[in-house]
Every structure is written in structure tokens, then in C-alpha cells.
Amino acid sequence: MDKKGPAKGVEMSDLTVWNNAAIGIKEDTVVWLGSTEEASILEATQTIDAKGRLVTPGLVEPHTHLVFGGSREREMALKQQGVPYLEILKQGGGILSTVRATRATSYGDLLEKALFHLDRMATYGITTVEAKSGYGLDRETELKQLRVAKEANEKHPLDIVSTFLGAHAIPPEYKENPEAFLNEMVEILDEIKQEELAEFVDIFTETGVFSVPESRRYLMKAKEKGFGLKIHADEIDPLGGTELAVELGAVSGDHLAVASDEGIEKLANSDTIGVILPGTSFYLGKEDYGRAREMIDAGAAIAISTDFNPGSSVTENLQLIMSIAALKLKLSPEEIWHAVTVNAAYAIGRGDVAGTIAVGRKADIVLWDAPNYLYIPYHYGVNHTNTVIKNGKVIYERPAIR
Ligand code: NIG
Ligand code: FE
Secondary structure, eight states: OOOSSOOOGGGGGOOOOOSSEEEEEETTEEEEEEETTGGGGSOOSOOOOOTTOEEEEOEEEOOOOOOOOSOOGGGHHHHHTTOOHHHHHHTTOTHHHHHHHHHHSOHHHHHHHHHHHHHHHHHTTEEEEEEEOOSOOSHHHHHHHHHHHHHHHHHSSSEEEEEEEEETSOOGGGTTOHHHHHHHHHHTHHHHHHTTOOSEEEEBBOTTSBOHHHHHHHHHHHHHTTOEEEEEESSSSOOSHHHHHHHTTOSEEEEOTTOOHHHHHHHHTSSOEEEEOHHHHHHTTOSOOOSHHHHHHHTOOEEEOOOOBTTTBOOOOHHHHHHHHHHTSOOOHHHHHHHHTHHHHHTTTOTTTSSSOOTTSBOOEEEESSSSTTHHHHSOSSOOEEEEEETTEEEEEOOOOO
């Protein structure tokens, strides 16, 4: 159970399952694991009877755009008319519309909104979450988003891991000069480091956004300054971002729906984790959901995520994504559970603290209204959590109607 490193390739099929298990928790930490019979020796002050329910580690959500202003429900009609995602962006909508809204929203309102979304994530069984900036595209607003994420981490029971995504789109004021914009983003990296506002730096490598050479130069500067790297890569056009993620030793390459054969091969032979976001394919109406199956078969480590954001995947429901991963990516239930626990934790640098139930680790645990682990991806679109425990405290219980 407490193996070091993410599960790669066939290891993702090897899920540890205990029947009649009992977990001893002291304060915020797991202190004992055994069977229900053996548990009678423990002197407990409080007991939660799981009544035969499935019990798992808290889910780890490795890729979200948590902090943003406004919403984009009015773009749904454009999507229905078939206007492509990158075309909406080119016309100044999409990400740029959320940039305008985020710049115009106060710190306090952004914080309230982020806490609201975190509450909802918690109800779905998520106990650790990655959060990106990227809707400021200027110094002031990017720092505002990152400070909101930092304060949300202090105020909310969930743990937040922060990523600076200043290179998310080219703002209109730099339309003709992306390189100058990237230089401006590099200039704030020292401040981000000093204030401990982010651990990772991310970039959107895509047609009409940032090229592979621009991304390489930018990420290398971030690496020199001591940040871990992530890349939004090979989402819509196959530009070779998967290869770049591996070349730079990124902790994760995210999306990778149209990764090349060479990219998959390199990923499989690397420590970079593929964070696959099938909710985005679903929401943007793609027929092809990507190559996660081939990645695992080649020996890669995969995590899955909602990509929660106001444009390309508007949901906090990671359980729904587990079903989409089963139905569209053809992942097995065992692979899916690795992808939302241990591998997701490694994809955000938390492999040693989150994603596994083990003695000595923080007690992040979910009790499900489900008889076994196959059931969650199978019964889709609803919330199956019964009780969510974060750091040893119950933070959510399914409300009783009768
Ligand atoms: O991961 N691909 C780029 N960024 C986000 C979408 C952001 C948005 O549309 O607001 C993503 O899909
Ligand atoms: Fe994203």
C-alpha cells in the first residue's frame, strides 16, 4: 500500500483492497490499520461504523483553475453553433472573457467564490486540490489570484497546491509580442517565490497561444528559479508538448489528448505523469477522447482530473470524470482509482502525504454509499459520498432526507 512512486503502466491494475478493514485515527493521523476483529483491542473515544461501505483515500484533484471571476454560460450557444474553442478565444472571448471578469472582481469576492467551489469539491470526496492562476495575465491580477488561493488554503479544510499559470493566453495588449508578455511573467517569478505563492509554473502550449520554443524558454527560466513544471500540452493540436514536458522533467504534462506516438513513448520512459482531462473532451464536443489507454499500455503513469474551469470543463465532480474515463478512455476501475489517488498526488508533488491510507499519514478518508470500488465509475453523474474525513475530522456527511 505504501509503495514509493506513482503506479506506472500495469502497476495501475494492481489495487490493494482490504475486506473488513478498520482504521485507527489519532487526532489528524492514521495510527493503526487492521481488521474489524482486531480493532476491538483499540480504546476508541469515537467510532464511525462504515456498515460495509467502500472506504478509500480522499480523492486528489490534480488540475483545476479554481480562482476566477464571472462565468461563461453565454458561450454555450456559440459552442452549439460549432464555433471552435480556439476561435472563441481569438475573438476575445473564452479565457480572455474570464480575464476581464477576474480583473474586475475584488479579492474578497474571488476568495468567497473559491471557497464555495472548494466546499463543493469536498462534498464530492476531494481532500487535496491543485489550483492555478491564469485569469489575470498581468502582475497585479495574477498575484491577486495566487494570494486568494493561499488564503483559501489557510481558511478551508482542503489542502491546496498552487500553480502559477500567468502564461495561459496572450492578453490583447501583447497580441503582437508574446515574447515580451512572457518576459513580464518571468519578472514576477521572484515575488511569487518570496511570498510562497506557488510551487509550480504552467503554460498553455497551443496553436494561437504559446509555441513549443516559447514554452521551452519560459519553463526553463521557471526551472532555474526553483519551480516545478507543468504544461497544458497537446490538447487541441499536436505540437509536441508531451515531448517537451518529458524533456524538461515536468512533474506532469496535462491534457495530452493528441500526443504523438513519440510523445507517448517518451512519457512512458520518464517520471512525468500524464494528467488526462476527459471532461474537457466531453465538454468541447470532441469525438476522440485521447490516448490514455495507449499511454498506460506503453507503461506511463496517468492521473485524471476535472480541469475545473469556467470554459472547457465546468464541473467539480471528479466522480463524473471517473465514469467518463471508464466509458470513453476505456480505463479499468483499478486504473481509475490509482488515477484519482496516488498518481494524482504524485502529479502535484504530494505523493508522500496524500492519495494513500497508511499509518503515519494524515487521515484523509472517504466513506462511500457503494458496496465496492467498481461501483463509483459505474453509477454515473451523481455524488456517492457518505462521509468525507479530512485530517481526521468529518467535514461532510450526506444529509438525511428521512
Ligand atoms: O485547461 N486549455 C487551457 N486552459 C483551460 C481552459 C480555460 C478556460 O477556457 O477558461 C483548460 O482547458
Ligand atoms: Fe486546465
